[in-house]
Amino acid sequence: MDAMRQKIITVVIVVVTGALIAIGVNLEITYLPVITLLTGALAIRLLRRRAEEVLYDERAAAINQKASAAAIAAFTLGVTAIGWLMMTWGTTLDPAYKGIGYVLVYLGCGLLMLRMAFQYYYSWRLGGWDRGE
Amino acid sequence: MENRVKVYRAMRDVTQESLAKAVGVSRQTVIAIERGNYNPSLELAFKIARFFEAGVEDLFIYDEAGE
Numbered sequence: 001m002d003a004m005r006q007k008i009i010t011v012v013i014v015v016v017t018g019a020l021i022a023i024g025v026n027l028e029i030t031y032l033p034v035i036t037l038l039t040g041a042l043a044i045r046l047l048r049r050r051a052e053e054v055l056y057d058e059r060a061a062a063i064n065q066k067a068s069a070a071a072i073a074a075f076t077l078g079v080t081a082i083g084w085l086m087m088t089w090g091t092t093l094d095p096a097y098k099g100i101g102y103v104l105v106y107l108g109c110g111l112l113m114l115r116m117a118f119q120y121y122y123s124w125r126l127g128g129w130d131r132g133e
Numbered sequence: 134m135e136n137r138v139k140v141y142r143a144m145r146d147v148t149q150e151s152l153a154k155a156v157g158v159s160r161q162t163v164i165a166i167e168r169g170n171y172n173p174s175l176e177l178a179f180k181i182a183r184f185f186e187a188g189v190e191d192l193f194i195y196d197e198a199g200e
Contacts, residue, residue, distance in 0.1 A: 003159075003160075053153075053154075053159065053160070054153065054154070054157055054158055054159050055159055056159075057157065057158040057159050057162050058158070058162070058173070058174050058177060059158065059159070059161070059162040059165060059171050060159070060162075062171075
């Protein structure tokens with residue numbers, strides 16, 4: 001299977017998975033998004049294995065790392081800013097907004113803590129602790 | 134970092150695709166390296182150098198001023 005065909009099939013799988021998840025959420029079928037997500041991930045994994053060309057290499061890994069870091073930074077900043085705005089001025093619109101604001105800000109904090117935990121883990125895995133040897 | 138991968142590839146009459154296959158990366162990675170948009174890892178630099186039977190420093194030139 002060539003790279004172009006694989007890319008097209010991957011896009012189709014992602015679109016179908018996204019659509020089925022949205023349908024599952026809208027129709028409140030709780031198991032559908034979970035099954036769809038797992039099936040989609042499995043299909044993409046199998047597709048990668050069948051590829052004749054190398055599609056995932058160190059450059060792709062570097063791109064993934066940068067994209068993930070940027071996405072985390074943007075999401076954390078966005079969630080915290082929106083949460084703070086809702087906590088501060090949301091009550092003038094609806095009292096429930098204050099609660100949602102707290103949830104969003106805690107979500108931002110949780111994400112940062114999770115990131116820090118993984119940072120420590122990978123720092124240990126890829127280098128070990130500095131014992132002053 | 135500058136590199137002479139394209140020069141060596143032309144000298145040996147090797148396509149980007151066959152180089153990519155030989156060193157286990159995608160063709161896009163070879164293109165990015167040749168254009169100077171991506172600096173390969175030490176391991177990949179050695180693989181490319183061995184493929185061309187050359188030294189790493191023949192292919193990759195570290196330019197301190199350019200960093």
